[in-house]
Amino acid sequence: MQTIKNFLKKKYNLSNYQIAQLAFLCKSFISEISKIIIMGIIFYNHLSLYFFALLIMLVLRCSTGGIHFYTYIGCLTTSLIFLWSGIVWLPNITFPLNIKLLLILLCILICYYIGPICSKYRPPHSNKFIQKRKLIITFFIFLFSIALYIMPESSYLNVGFWIIILHSLQLIIAKFFRKEPS
Template sequence: MLVDQLINRPIYYFTYILFKKNLMSHKDIRIVKYGMQVVFSETLKILMLVLCFGVVGKLPEFFLSLTILILIRSYSGGIHFSTFMRCFSFTLVFFLLSVTVLPVVDYINNPSIYVAIVPLSTLIIYLYSPMPSKHRPISNKRIYYKNKAIATLLTVAIYSAILLLPLDSHLKTIGIWTIVLQAIQIMIAGGVKNEKKAIRNG
């Protein structure tokens, strides 16, 4: 993809210089390259999303949803893609659902529904977290369970803040659906991971 090439070209050039001058080990160069790819692609993705939601006048709502997602996903992980455009497209659909679509569907936005989906999504995040990228696997069990615990506690804390603080009801709805969609996302990621494992073992 063109965007991936534009992102990777300066990174490959920079890491090639590190390699040629023997400034770092091969392992460290791979870590630097991956880190730079993440920073470049995430920055570009957020700028594009800001532009999209700025055009439709939903920037405050988008930033609320983005903040909640970053807090939880940093520890829970989620679905990961191999190209920038696939990642951007998935992320755009995620925020369109959490900010503009689900909050305005009346029949799914009532306290009786929330009573069911709040504990259910919290349980899903507890069971399936963390779902790290294959480029940053978690081999240390202590870190694995630490991330699981933090993801779950953050989910509970954010849900509590949403439900207890005197926020606008529309913002509450956006916050709740952001967490629900994140729970669905890591459940899908977990299913894909288990399917790949079954295929390898089959």
């Protein structure tokens, strides 16, 4: 590892701080990819639903953030429980379409008014950034609700519905436990 750091210093004239940032980026990338692979193995029998759920989660988490676990095992375990609930367990619970759409509307409001919640290690977002994220998530969930209305029996949209519900619930929890600056 030190050889790589020395190479980067000499070849690209990077500072120790820049090298530390690159190391963090690489470590984060490897960590996330390994979690995706591990969960992909676990969800092998539901692989297409798993990837669809990941896609929905990606948009939700990038737009509104949420609860953060600062250890690999904590994040992996929570993600597994979250995805297992959204892919395997909760889709067995059915609601009439009008109730689903009402719940999705509630999720739009929750995500809009609570999000984004970022990691404690990130600097606060600007108001412009926050407003942009709120509009993105509102538009995304609205489009999802239209798709759900058109194809209410789709197993993919049923999984997406539960992922949005779970995400909104974890946003409420994150907001409740987050310590606001005085």
